[in-house]
Amino acid sequence: MSSPHAKSTAPAALTLRNVTKRFDGAAGQVTALEDISLDVREGEFLVVVGPSGCGKSTLLSLLAGLEHTNEGEIRLGEEAVVAPGRDRLVMFQQDALFPWLNAIENVLFGLRLKPDLTEAERLESARYYLNLVGLGNKEKARPHELSGGMRQRVALARSLAPNPRVLLMDEPFSALDALTREQLYGDIQEIFTKRKKTIVLVTHNIREAVCLGDRVVLFSPNPGRVQQVFDVNLPRPRRMNDPALASLAAEVTTALSSHLAK
Amino acid sequence: MASKLPRPVIPTVIAVLFLVGWEWFVRTGPDTRAVLVPAPSHILKWFWEALLSGELLSATWVTMRRLVIGFAIGAALGVPLGALCARVRWVRDTLGVLALGLQTLPSVCWVPLALLWFGIREEAVLFVVVMGTIWAVVIAVQESVLNVPPLYLRAAQTMGSNGWHLWSRVIFPAALPGVLSGMKQGWAFAWRSLMAAEIFVVIVTGFGLGSLLNAGRELLRMDQVMGVMAVVMLVGLLADLVFFSPIERWLRRSRGLER
Numbered sequence: 001m002s003s004p005h006a007k008s009t010a011p012a013a014l015t016l017r018n019v020t021k022r023f024d025g026a027a028g029q030v031t032a033l034e035d036i037s038l039d040v041r042e043g044e045f046l047v048v049v050g051p052s053g054c055g056k057s058t059l060l061s062l063l064a065g066l067e068h069t070n071e072g073e074i075r076l077g078e079e080a081v082v083a084p085g086r087d088r089l090v091m092f093q094q095d096a097l098f099p100w101l102n103a104i105e106n107v108l109f110g111l112r113l114k115p116d117l118t119e120a121e122r123l124e125s126a127r128y129y130l131n132l133v134g135l136g137n138k139e140k141a142r143p144h145e146l147s148g149g150m151r152q153r154v155a156l157a158r159s160l161a162p163n164p165r166v167l168l169m170d171e172p173f174s175a176l177d178a179l180t181r182e183q184l185y186g187d188i189q190e191i192f193t194k195r196k197k198t199i200v201l202v203t204h205n206i207r208e209a210v211c212l213g214d215r216v217v218l219f220s221p222n223p224g225r226v227q228q229v230f231d232v233n234l235p236r237p238r239r240m241n242d243p244a245l246a247s248l249a250a251e252v253t254t255a256l257s258s259h260l261a262k
Numbered sequence: 263m264a265s266k267l268p269r270p271v272i273p274t275v276i277a278v279l280f281l282v283g284w285e286w287f288v289r290t291g292p293d294t295r296a297v298l299v300p301a302p303s304h305i306l307k308w309f310w311e312a313l314l315s316g317e318l319l320s321a322t323w324v325t326m327r328r329l330v331i332g333f334a335i336g337a338a339l340g341v342p343l344g345a346l347c348a349r350v351r352w353v354r355d356t357l358g359v360l361a362l363g364l365q366t367l368p369s370v371c372w373v374p375l376a377l378l379w380f381g382i383r384e385e386a387v388l389f390v391v392v393m394g395t396i397w398a399v400v401i402a403v404q405e406s407v408l409n410v411p412p413l414y415l416r417a418a419q420t421m422g423s424n425g426w427h428l429w430s431r432v433i434f435p436a437a438l439p440g441v442l443s444g445m446k447q448g449w450a451f452a453w454r455s456l457m458a459a460e461i462f463v464v465i466v467t468g469f470g471l472g473s474l475l476n477a478g479r480e481l482l483r484m485d486q487v488m489g490v491m492a493v494v495m496l497v498g499l500l501a502d503l504v505f506f507s508p509i510e511r512w513l514r515r516s517r518g519l520e521r
């Protein structure tokens with residue numbers, strides 16, 4: 001177990017200080033997140049795990065600047081996060097690809113919003129990332145012509161291509177079958193190691209969290225709070241059926257159920 | 263065996279029997295019957311003569327030009343107005359609501375006012391066609407823009423899209439199928455109202471299909487009346503067949519909404 005604050009080895013890419021987020025729902029006010037303080041280090045793969053409804057998606061929306069905090073502040077480096085920006089791309093759970101664009105046009109969407117690139121550079125970059133996710137031969141395919149796993153790969157390429165400082169991933173694999181998921185765990189770790197990205201991924205799958213994260217932050221629900229933080233010091237690439245991984249996952253599960261039993 | 267026959271055979275046989283029966287019914291009756299119900303051969307004869315004299319083509323041209331220009335104006339105004347309704351709450355609560363009401367009004371009801379405002383001129387007919395098109399388009403655009411999945415907007419925004427870029431690259435493409443069916447509906451409304459207007463008033467600036475039908479009425483030439491009816495039907499079908507349906511099918515197919 002470690003402190004939720006950075007251990008000062010690397011500068012913090014994202015900083016959350018006493019962040020609280022409430023929603024006015026039909027059934028009254030809901031506190032989705034309460035008093036969250038957390039640092040995400042530069043180049044870190046941070047995974048937030050917790051049962052559904054504990055505020056994971058809300059957390060990512062706040063980091064993305066799509067929603068605003070009620071209390072506390074979020075900073076990217078030195079700057080306060082107030083609006084969406086290309087430096088923080090989000091990859092969603094499923095089907096956020098644009099159905100009127102084919103695979104490469106989807107990847108180009110974000111690249112075309114970078115004015116400093118020439119069209120040739122954009123195309124080259126889009127091809128590079130499609131190849132990286134293993135879909136170099138599917139450039140012209142429309143989203144509906146791809147399998148769920150392929151679609152998520154295109155979405156991954158689309159999020160990576162504009163080279164954001166931070167990649168935010170909202171349960172990106174949860175709609176996929178186990179085999180495809182396993183493949184993508186391999187892909188994303190490889191890309192993470194190669195590209196040295198800062199990644200924040202949220203999931204309700206504890207095994208997945210332990211498999212992917214440098215650190216795993218366990219959230220507890222009602223209201224969403226940081227319950228415990230786990231360091232994962234296993235070598236990459238990690239595999240789901242690694243016994244060391246299983247025992248760590250069991251530890252996280254115990255921590256979660258002990259809280260839920262309270 | 264009947265089930266082995268190609269599908270078009272039975273309808274064709276029935277159609278031919280129907281036409282032969284109709285022809286027989288008219289020819290075996292008294293002379294007055296032929297006035298009340300023209301035989302298919304008479305209608306065909308009228309059709310052929312009107313085609314040769316150029317009368318039919320020029321009337322079709324006049325009507326189509328009115329329809330296309332009026333529809334284009336209506337759609338060109340309806341799209342931004344619909345977008346504005348979707349974007350601005352108070353516009354939706356005023357113009358949007360008004361559009362809902364006016365959409366239920368057959369636009370031929372505008373004829374008296376249009377004649378007063380524009381005189382017995384081309385502008386009056388165009389106005390009626392525009393009124394037929396615009397409200398259906400406004401409502402369709404408003405609804406389809408409001409129904410764009412928020413996920414697309416969020417994804418686009420995090421990639422740095424906003425303002426005009428968001429509208430032109432995400433909202434409109436996402437709303438396109440709905441907008442297109444609104445336009446198709448607007449086209450159908452405009453077509454019906456234009457026919458009514460042309461029958462209702464003789465517009466001196468052009469002799470359209472409706473006027474041709476009305477002339478048939480005044481001459482008691484029911485072959486002409488039914489012939490024009492057939493042409494009106496044909497034009498409506500063709501517009502759908504060569505224009506709206508292919509676009510719609512392409513749109514649906516390219517997004518995997520259909521096979």
Ligand SMILES: Nc1ncnc2c1ncn2[C@@H]1O[C@H](COP(=O)(O)OP(=O)(O)O)[C@@H](O)[C@H]1O
Nearest residue numbers: 023024025030032051052053054055056057058
């Ligand atoms: N836009 C919203 N309006 C009202 N309540 C919301 C909204 N978004 C999320 N919530 C509530 O906030 C809580 C956390 O939701 P969410 O972040 O989606 O959880 P998770 O992603 O962990 O499943 C839930 O109780 C949910 O009902």
Ligand SMILES: [Mg+2]
Nearest residue numbers: 056057058171
């Ligand atoms: Mg969620």
